[in-house]
Amino acid sequence: MTDENKATTTEEKPSLNFIHQIIEEELSRGKNQGRVHTRFPPEPNGYLHIGHAKSICLNFGTAHKYNGLANLRFDDTNPVKEDTEYVDSIMEDVRWLGFDWDDRLYYASDYFDQLYEWAVKIINEGHAYIDDLNAEQISEYRGTVTRAGKESPYRSRTVGENLDLFTRMKNGEFADGSKVLRAKIDMAHPNMLMRDPIMYRILHTDHHRTGNKWCIYPMYDYAHGQSDYLEGITHSICTLEFEVHRPLYEWYLAQVAQGDYRPRQIEFARLNLTYTVMSKRKLLQLVNEKVVTGWDDPRMPTICGLRRRGYTPESLRNFADVIGIAKRDQLIDVALLEFCVREDLNKRSNRVMTVLNPVKLILDNYPEGQVEELEAVNNPEDAEAGFRKVQFSKELYIEREDFMENPSGKFFRLKPGGEVRLKYGYIIKCEDIVKDSEGNITAIHCTYQDDTRSGMVNSNKKVKGTLHWVSAAHAVPVEVRLYDRLFAVETPENVEEGHDFKENINPASLKVITAYAEASVTHAKAGERFQFERLGYFCVDADTTASHIVFNRTVALKDTWTKSMQA
RNA sequence: UGUCUGAUGGUGUAAUUGGCAACACGUCUGAUUCUGGAUCAGAAGAGUCCAGGUUCGAGCCCUGGUCGGACAACCA
Numbered sequence A: 001m002t003d004e005n006k007a008t009t010t011e012e013k014p015s016l017n018f019i020h021q022i023i024e025e026e027l028s029r030g031k032n033q034g035r036v037h038t039r040f041p042p043e044p045n046g047y048l049h050i051g052h053a054k055s056i057c058l059n060f061g062t063a064h065k066y067n068g069l070a071n072l073r074f075d076d077t078n079p080v081k082e083d084t085e086y087v088d089s090i091m092e093d094v095r096w097l098g099f100d101w102d103d104r105l106y107y108a109s110d111y112f113d114q115l116y117e118w119a120v121k122i123i124n125e126g127h128a129y130i131d132d133l134n135a136e137q138i139s140e141y142r143g144t145v146t147r148a149g150k151e152s153p154y155r156s157r158t159v160g161e162n163l164d165l166f167t168r169m170k171n172g173e174f175a176d177g178s179k180v181l182r183a184k185i186d187m188a189h190p191n192m193l194m195r196d197p198i199m200y201r202i203l204h205t206d207h208h209r210t211g212n213k214w215c216i217y218p219m220y221d222y223a224h225g226q227s228d229y230l231e232g233i234t235h236s237i238c239t240l241e242f243e244v245h246r247p248l249y250e251w252y253l254a255q256v257a258q259g260d261y262r263p264r265q266i267e268f269a270r271l272n273l274t275y276t277v278m279s280k281r282k283l284l285q286l287v288n289e290k291v292v293t294g295w296d297d298p299r300m301p302t303i304c305g306l307r308r309r310g311y312t313p314e315s316l317r318n319f320a321d322v323i324g325i326a327k328r329d330q331l332i333d334v335a336l337l338e339f340c341v342r343e344d345l346n347k348r349s350n351r352v353m354t355v356l357n358p359v360k361l362i363l364d365n366y367p368e369g370q371v372e373e374l375e376a377v378n379n380p381e382d383a384e385a386g387f388r389k390v391q392f393s394k395e396l397y398i399e400r401e402d403f404m405e406n407p408s409g410k411f412f413r414l415k416p417g418g419e420v421r422l423k424y425g426y427i428i429k430c431e432d433i434v435k436d437s438e439g440n441i442t443a444i445h446c447t448y449q450d451d452t453r454s455g456m457v458n459s460n461k462k463v464k465g466t467l468h469w470v471s472a473a474h475a476v477p478v479e480v481r482l483y484d485r486l487f488a489v490e491t492p493e494n495v496e497e498g499h500d501f502k503e504n505i506n507p508a509s510l511k512v513i514t515a516y517a518e519a520s521v522t523h524a525k526a527g528e529r530f531q532f533e534r535l536g537y538f539c540v541d542a543d544t545t546a547s548h549i550v551f552n553r554t555v556a557l558k559d560t561w562t563k564s565m566q567a
Numbered sequence B: 001u002g003u004c005u006g007a008u009g010g011u012g013u014a015a016u017u018g019g020c021a022a023c024a025c026g027u028c029u030g031a032u033u034c035u036g037g038a039u040c041a042g043a044a045g046a047g048u049c050c051a052g053g054u055u056c057g058a059g060c061c062c063u064g065g066u067c068g069g070a071c072a073a074c075c076a
Helices: A003-008 A018-029 A050-065 A084-097 A108-124 A135-141 A159-170 A220-231 A240-256 A280-288 A303-309 A313-323 A334-348 A560-566
Strands: A037-040 A069-074 A105-107 A128-131 A180-183 A198-202 A216-218 A235-239 A264-268 A271-273 A330-332 A350-352 A358-363 A372-377 A387-392 A395-399 A419-422 A427-435 A441-448 A469-471 A476-483 A510-517 A529-532 A536-540 A550-556
Touching (some): A018 A050, A018 A264, A037 A220, A037 A235, A050 A084, A050 A235, A050 A271, A050 A313, A105 A108, A108 A180, A108 A198, A108 A220, A240 A264, A303 A550, A313 A334, A387 A469
Parallel strands (some): A271 A330
Antiparallel strands (some): A128 A180, A358 A395, A395 A469, A427 A441, A476 A510, A529 A536
């Protein structure tokens, strides 16, 4: 921003979210020498979803805003759940969203040696011990939220004994689950997480990066804060459910940190969206049970799903910006997400005419065999987008819903005796309709006025409606996948006892049809986005082949007409 | 019967740190339009969870409640 601009916008208040307020307050005190360093720390055990997008935008966006850095760090401390497949998809998604970690790609597993050393140090200082209790007993000894726990009989082992046992744990002498390393804090602590939390467990499982080097793996709480510390993270931003973990985060840091520097954990509310589910477990269930076709099914709230659906990174970033950051539980109306894509796509996508549900329309007075090439505007919102030709002829298809035999009220599309404009073409008048034996309309006969074509003298004539259309002989059949919300209710996870969230699936979340598109789409490439005039935004799916084009509906156009009809 | 935490129009976020609640989406009008889209103009909608208190003045401060969320994986 130039100084001039600054002068004219002094009226605008900064309006910072609470995290940025904290940062600015710290910056003004000179904390961390003015350094801001964040990180996005996914566990590579699933695909990223739009909730992660919020976090990615926050972390990378915050670093950018304060001239700082943001790391990408895989929190890979549990080899039984993690896989490189997820590592790859996560990197792809973060990049696609428009963020870059430069050379700062890290893995918690990079720190396993350091973490082990620190564990030894903590044992040496008498703050950790090896426990032989099994999982069930540990849970029992931990007490409940309202009742204090009791100490393990192994809690008083000597430092030497603990050291010896820990070494042997590392060396693989013990079976999975037979021993754990626990921090010695306080079994009566009001915060359950402080009741001697487990630091290391035995897992004879190969790790996607360290192979079989380790058979003991650190737990999240122990690994996370130390990783932040090692990377020089200043602000460790995470979601609200980790609020209770903060004392432990700080306790571990206190065991190893030297000097003044400490990363600071700050929690914000995770994103919830209406008409979808966001939990990794439920998303995985939808994939495994084949409710959807995969993680990138366009109905999924995953980043790859939204990408395939036709969402743009810009629209997702803008969405993240608009929903804000706060600490109270957030349930965002999916309509806001839809608004964000439409807003972006309206400006950038070329228009094309496609008829989804065709009915034949015959121009009785149009010369047999004549074909006109009409000039069509590619994008009225973008003068640079140019023009294209669309073929016009005697026999056309229009949308079945654009004709009504006995319209009521303010229907201003085609009706018997009525006039409408065919976009870029002529004004036509409905003369007759043909029906089959069951009463279905099979053809609509019209006449056209030859001096009303767009640009001609009489083209200014007022008609109430303009319809999109396609020349029957020139149109290309295309597969169109009409996607709708995956769930039929706002909060699908709210189910009565004994019921499953999948009962709330929207049975009409996908409708596959064959539509007729204007010939100009013939060479459309996968990923290309269009607006089908008067219908919505569509993008070319990856399933497209040279002879078979597949479109996904990203989102329908705002439709005040059918909305008013439904009311 | 614990600890942590939150509460502002239908939804989400803000309020220059105590000065009579703003912005976006949604909703509703009207204008305009060769997309019932877009655009433009306007409107309705909260008196800030409740009750006290401090103050000339409270969404912001204090006290006490109420309601919601998170936490009892060898998950993250």
